[in-house]
Amino acid sequence: MTAHTDTTGSVTTVFKVSGMSCGHCEGAVSGEISELPGVSSVQAVASSGEVTVVSAAALDEEAVRAAVDEAGFELVGRV
Secondary structure, three states, rough: OOEOOOOOOOEEEEEEEEEOOOOOHHHHHHHHOOOOOOEEEEEOOOOOOOEEEEEEOOOOHHHHHHHHHHHHOOOEEOO
């Protein structure tokens, strides 16, 4: 699991998402995850399938899974 607390007190977590293939996919996933409470930054990269999320506290993986599902993709898990 890749999740660490930054010096600013935020938590960075990297998730693996399957099915992203373009910038539109990245935007859809980023948009849904960014609506979760406490999320301050989301960076999705279609080529690697990785989504880096910075949040105020550790995120509930099921909440992230629901957001990714809403965008039309599948959360594989944490990297």
